[in-house]
Amino acid sequence: MLFPVFYIPGLGQGMAIALVAVTHVVLSHGFAIGAVSLIVLLEHMAVLRNDHELEGLAQHMLKPAVVIITAVGAVTGAGIWFTVSVLAPAGIGSLLRVFFWPWFIEWIAFTLEVLILLPYYFLWDRMRPANQGWHVALGWSYVAVALVSAFLISGILGFMLTPDGWVQNQQLVSAFFNPTFWPQLALRFFGGLALGALFCLAFLLFSRQASQSLRQRVVRLCGGWLLIAGGLCALATWIYFQRVPQTYFTHSLFAVLTSHLAQKPWLLWLGNLVAVLLIAAAGATALMRRRLAAKLLIIPALVMAIGLVAEFERTREFIRGPYLMPGYMYANQINLSQNLYLRKSGFLANAAWYQAQPSHLWPRDPAGHALFASNCGVCHTIGGLNDIRDRLRGRTQTSVNLLINNTSRMVPFMPPFSGTEAEARTLGAYLYALIGQKRSLEAVPPAVWSEAGHE
Amino acid sequence: MNNLHDLFLGKPLGDSFMELLLFSSFALHLLFVLLMLGTAMIAVFFFIHSWLTGYSFELRWDKRVLRVHLALKSLAVVLGVAPLLIIQVLWSIPLLSAAAILAPYWLGLTGLMIFAFLSLDTLGHKMDVHPLRHMIFGVLGLAALLAIPAVFSAVLTLVENPDKWATVSAKGLGAEPGLVFHWLMRYLHILGAAALFGGAFHYFFSTKGAEDRHYHLSNWMVAATLFQVVIGVLLLVSVLGRLTPQVIGAVTVGVAAAMLLLGLAFYQNSEAKHARIGVTLMLLPIILVSMLLARQFLQHQAVAPVQAALADRASQLNSKLSPFKETSFNQFRSHLATVYDNGETIYANSCAFCHGIEGNGDGSEAAGLIIPPEKLNAVRADRQYAYQLILKGVPGSGMPYFSVFDRGKLESLLDYLEQQFHLTARSQPSDHPKDEAAAQQAFARICAKCHGDRGQVSGFGRNLQPAPPDLSRYGLTPEYAFAVITGGYNGTVMQPFNELPEAARWGLVSLIASFRTTQ
Numbered sequence: 001m002l003f004p005v006f007y008i009p010g011l012g013q014g015m016a017i018a019l020v021a022v023t024h025v026v027l028s029h030g031f032a033i034g035a036v037s038l039i040v041l042l043e044h045m046a047v048l049r050n051d052h053e054l055e056g057l058a059q060h061m062l063k064p065a066v067v068i069i070t071a072v073g074a075v076t077g078a079g080i081w082f083t084v085s086v087l088a089p090a091g092i093g094s095l096l097r098v099f100f101w102p103w104f105i106e107w108i109a110f111t112l113e114v115l116i117l118l119p120y121y122f123l124w125d126r127m128r129p130a131n132q133g134w135h136v137a138l139g140w141s142y143v144a145v146a147l148v149s150a151f152l153i154s155g156i157l158g159f160m161l162t163p164d165g166w167v168q169n170q171q172l173v174s175a176f177f178n179p180t181f182w183p184q185l186a187l188r189f190f191g192g193l194a195l196g197a198l199f200c201l202a203f204l205l206f207s208r209q210a211s212q213s214l215r216q217r218v219v220r221l222c223g224g225w226l227l228i229a230g231g232l233c234a235l236a237t238w239i240y241f242q243r244v245p246q247t248y249f250t251h252s253l254f255a256v257l258t259s260h261l262a263q264k265p266w267l268l269w270l271g272n273l274v275a276v277l278l279i280a281a282a283g284a285t286a287l288m289r290r291r292l293a294a295k296l297l298i299i300p301a302l303v304m305a306i307g308l309v310a311e312f313e314r315t316r317e318f319i320r321g322p323y324l325m326p327g328y329m330y331a332n333q334i335n336l337s338q339n340l341y342l343r344k345s346g347f348l349a350n351a352a353w354y355q356a357q358p359s360h361l362w363p364r365d366p367a368g369h370a371l372f373a374s375n376c377g378v379c380h381t382i383g384g385l386n387d388i389r390d391r392l393r394g395r396t397q398t399s400v401n402l403l404i405n406n407t408s409r410m411v412p413f414m415p416p417f418s419g420t421e422a423e424a425r426t427l428g429a430y431l432y433a434l435i436g437q438k439r440s441l442e443a444v445p446p447a448v449w450s451e452a453g454h455e
Numbered sequence: 456m457n458n459l460h461d462l463f464l465g466k467p468l469g470d471s472f473m474e475l476l477l478f479s480s481f482a483l484h485l486l487f488v489l490l491m492l493g494t495a496m497i498a499v500f501f502f503i504h505s506w507l508t509g510y511s512f513e514l515r516w517d518k519r520v521l522r523v524h525l526a527l528k529s530l531a532v533v534l535g536v537a538p539l540l541i542i543q544v545l546w547s548i549p550l551l552s553a554a555a556i557l558a559p560y561w562l563g564l565t566g567l568m569i570f571a572f573l574s575l576d577t578l579g580h581k582m583d584v585h586p587l588r589h590m591i592f593g594v595l596g597l598a599a600l601l602a603i604p605a606v607f608s609a610v611l612t613l614v615e616n617p618d619k620w621a622t623v624s625a626k627g628l629g630a631e632p633g634l635v636f637h638w639l640m641r642y643l644h645i646l647g648a649a650a651l652f653g654g655a656f657h658y659f660f661s662t663k664g665a666e667d668r669h670y671h672l673s674n675w676m677v678a679a680t681l682f683q684v685v686i687g688v689l690l691l692v693s694v695l696g697r698l699t700p701q702v703i704g705a706v707t708v709g710v711a712a713a714m715l716l717l718g719l720a721f722y723q724n725s726e727a728k729h730a731r732i733g734v735t736l737m738l739l740p741i742i743l744v745s746m747l748l749a750r751q752f753l754q755h756q757a758v759a760p761v762q763a764a765l766a767d768r769a770s771q772l773n774s775k776l777s778p779f780k781e782t783s784f785n786q787f788r789s790h791l792a793t794v795y796d797n798g799e800t801i802y803a804n805s806c807a808f809c810h811g812i813e814g815n816g817d818g819s820e821a822a823g824l825i826i827p828p829e830k831l832n833a834v835r836a837d838r839q840y841a842y843q844l845i846l847k848g849v850p851g852s853g854m855p856y857f858s859v860f861d862r863g864k865l866e867s868l869l870d871y872l873e874q875q876f877h878l879t880a881r882s883q884p885s886d887h888p889k890d891e892a893a894a895q896q897a898f899a900r901i902c903a904k905c906h907g908d909r910g911q912v913s914g915f916g917r918n919l920q921p922a923p924p925d926l927s928r929y930g931l932t933p934e935y936a937f938a939v940i941t942g943g944y945n946g947t948v949m950q951p952f953n954e955l956p957e958a959a960r961w962g963l964v965s966l967i968a969s970f971r972t973t974q
Contacts, residue, residue, distance in 0.1 A: 002463070002548060002552075002765065002769065003548075003551055003552055003555055004552060004555045004556060004624060005555075006555050006558040016562075020565060063580065066525070067525070067573070067576050067577070067580065070525060070528065070529040070532070070572070070576070071525075071528075071569065071572035071573045071576050072569050072572075072573065074529065074532050074533060075532060075565060075568045075569050075572060076565060076569070078532060078535065078536065078539070078565070078568075079564070079565030079568075081536075081539060082554075082561060082562065082564050082565055083562060083565070085543060085550075085551055085554055085561075086551075086554050086555050086558045086561055086562060089547075089551035089552075089554075089555060090463070092543065092551075093462075093463055093543065093544075093547045093551060094462035094463060096540065096543055096544050096547075097462045097463070097465050097466070097467070097544060098462060100467040100540070100544060101467065103540050104537070104540065106536075107533075107536045107537045107540060110533045110536055111530075111533050111534060111536075113533070114529045114530055114533045115530075117529075118526045118529060118530075122526065167784070167787070245791060246794045246796065247790065247791050247792070247793060247794050247795075250794055250795055250796040250864075251795075253861045253863075254859065254860070254861050257861065259858040259859060262858060262859075262860070262861040262862065263846065263858070263861070263862045263865075264862065265861055265862050265863060322790070326787070326791075327784070327787045328462070335461065335776070335783075336783035336784070336786065336787060337776040337777075337779040337780045337782075337783040338772075338776060338779075339783070340779035340782055340783055341772075341775055341776050341779050345775070350772065352765075352768075393850070394848060394849075394850030394851060394920075395853065395855060396824070396825055396826065396851065396852065396853055396946075397825075398823055398824050398825045398853065399824055399852070399853030399854075399855070401823065402809070402820050402823050402824060402853060403855060405820070406808055406820065409804050409805065409808060410804070410805045410808075410855075411805070411859050412790075412793070412795045412804070412805075413859075
């Protein structure tokens with residue numbers, strides 16, 4: 001209510017955040033945690049065995065990892081923040097206040113990560129051979145700091161699903177060490193190690209660096225690493241979902257399959273089974289030195305692993321359903337108590353930005369569009385993903401009004417409407433008029449602030 | 456009882472301490488941003504320079520310059536996290552509003568950064584690409600890189616001009632020429648500073664033993680400083696109305712230091728070289744800090760009142776919210792306790808507000824519908840047909856589709872409807888006197904038009920909104936069927952047929968029941 005709503009045509013806000021977030025998770029977990037751990041391990045082994053060729057291979061593997069971590073991994077991390085601060089300003093503003101200090105410490109951890117990674121990368125040659133031990137120590141300390149940053153972010157992410165005691169006591173400790181904290185940390189850590197092994201395998205299987213026999217040895221190591229880390233990640237995931245309240249957990253099937261496939265629940269199990277089997281097969285063939293089979297399997301396995309990451313993040317974000325911060329804020333960034341107040345006093349009267357907007361920009365129905373953008377725009381689009389016109393097609397005007405007032409009862413993961421009875425009818429009339437329009441007709445005027453950007 | 460307050464009203468630290476934290480973390484971030492931008496400018500500029508002058512590619516100096524980019528950029532990115540965090544808490548409302556007004560550009564930042572960093576870092580590592588490719592990626596990467604501060608400075612310009620938010624969000628930045636001028640000068644001032652700081656950095660760190668490079672970079676720095684003077688004057692003009700003694704003081708220190716720096720550049724005495732280096736290294740941070748201080752003073756003065764007014768508004772709103780807190784908390788508790796994984800819960804929450812908890816079609820919201828909700832306890836349908844109705848809804852009526860529930864949930868709902876309302880039972884014959892001949896005649900003459908000869912919906916019927924049900928798969932209890940035939944179904948094409956003799960209507964009831972072909 002305090003902020004202008006930026007409505008993304010076609011994609012919707014949630015999907016825009018998800019795209020950036022999944023890229024970041026794959027890279028930050030897979031490269032910053034997983035691949036670098038493996039590389040440091042290889043270097044450590046090389047130093048212990050005085051194996052220069054192995055060391056050279058480890059150094060060679062570090063180069064793309066560093067470029068990806070610093071140019072894409074870190075940037076998409078900031079990118080989540082950029083995206084969220086525009087699409088969910090009230091949400092991020094509130095979260096930042098609950099977790100200001102963890103985030104501040106997180107910043108120190110990020111800075112340390114960079115401050116360690118850079119000398120680890122740039123001084124590799126210069127520290128050899130006199131200070132090689134220190135160089136390995138530098139590598140392990142990077143891994144340790146990366147773990148600390150995973151530790152911090154797990155607390156915040158866990159809070160967004162299971163705030164538990166915080167809702168009553170507002171204590172940072174209850175918010176941070178929430179019920180899903182430890183399993184989530186474990187699953188992110190082991191998941192990162194497994195992803196890292198997959199990335200390294202893909203690199204090694206298609207690389208011509210170092211001798212064939214050395215590559216074979218390292219491939220074998222990665223295969224074993226993948227199987228162990230993957231197994232532990234699966235275990236942590238199982239424990240994680242045990243800790244998720246049933247209210248949320250029951251929507252996980254729908255979260256993945258969506259309304260298109262939710263009538264074929266077996267698809268979920270089949271898909272996950274295929275993914276797990278493919279990844280395990282890639283690990284096993286690498287372990288057993290079946291080079292050709294591993295080469296065939298690794299790319300599909302990597303794609304499946306990225307799919308599993310997306311599946312997990314989607315599930316975690318979706319099942320908390322009507323809430324952005326359970327017990328405090330709905331997904332559309334309206335606080336629980338605000339919602340009750342707005343039903344009495346009206347949404348538009350309290351929306352700082354609506355009053356500031358010159359009405360000529362939404363010629364058709366400025367009030368209806370503002371109500372749609374603020375109440376529904378976080379998940380629904382007009383003409384894109386989760387099109388509101390598809391959702392309401394076939395309904396009568398009276399039933400559209402009725403559905404607006406009963407969203408949260410009828411669909412357990414939808415937030416309730418925020419506004420008066422008259423506003424519900426305004427929105428109803430706006431939406432009913434939308435259903436009647438053909439898709440090919442001109443698009444509904446975008447929110448005023450998105451137009452501002454195009455001029 | 457919870458005492459949740461509006462989180463936006465809280466701050467982890469006092470404002471002045473937060474501002475100090477913002478200032479110092481931002482200064483650190485900006486330093487590396489300037490070095491990164493300057494490095495990229497120098498690398499691309501001298502690449503083109505050496506290419507055009509036929510310089511040997513083996514000895515190319517820009518390789519060495521660009522190699523540092525990876526490190527500088529990593530530090531610039533990571534050091535930017537703290538100021539972003541702090542400003543979103545300290546000036547949350549102005550910053551988040553301005554970012555939202557310029558959302559398309561702000562959202563583009565991620566893409567710009569990835570493209571710029573990947574292009575420049577790849578060039579920094581793979582130097583033997585064809586010069587043309589190097590040129591293309593270098594120039595495009597640099598352009599993307601230079602666009603990043605353009606976005607940030609535009610957002611900050613908007614943050615500091617809250618009175619312009621409405622116009623800008625309605626008509627775009629172009630509607631405020633004064634703002635555009637200020638932004639442009641501000642942006643160019645950043646680019647000039649980047650050229651100067653980047654030049655100084657490489658002068659000391661990557662020109663070892665190469666006098667011609669010293670010479671080139673000295674010229675570069677002098678040019679950058681002169682550029683800064685011109686742009687700086689214009690920038691001052693753009694904020695003329697806002698200058699306070701604090702701002703003027705800070706700017707004066709910065710300008711004095713810059714003049715000294717310029718003087719040093721023209722003071723060509725090779726014996727005093729070391730002293731010159733030392734003084735330059737001292738002057739640069741002074742310039743950075745004093746200019747940044749001036750900016751911070753300006754920002755505070757523009758933003759603090761807005762943040763205070765908006766926070767005040769939020770706090771007033773918050774006091775109005777307190778009566779609702781307990782109710783909202785209880786609602787949350789009950790939501791947590793309600794698990795939509797069984798037919799009973801799903802029916803009670805998703806269906807009963809229309810169909811009524813007893814299935815009488817008299818739920819709390821039923822009166823608001825033109826077409827009344829079905830009396831579920833009088834429906835006798837085959838299970839698959841009922842499943843399809845729930846899954847797909849009834850277009851043209853109030854019955855929405857429920858594909859929001861997965862198969863298991865819908866099956867469980869059907870189980871519940873079966874147990875509770877005998878929805879899938881066969882309807883029992885009634886013993887009312889009936890005129891079967893009249894019924895058959897009436898059905899063929901009137902009903903078949905929509906319902907089809909054997910109840911399986913005619914082509915005409917299928918196009919109705921809502922279409923009639925398929926009577927070979929969907930039926931009603933005799934009493935309710937009789938009531939519908941007699942009174943019609945409100946809001947649909949099914950009109951009252953009370954002019955038919957009663958026995959004929961009872962005959963229709965049993966005729967329809969005979970259409971059922973499925974269990």
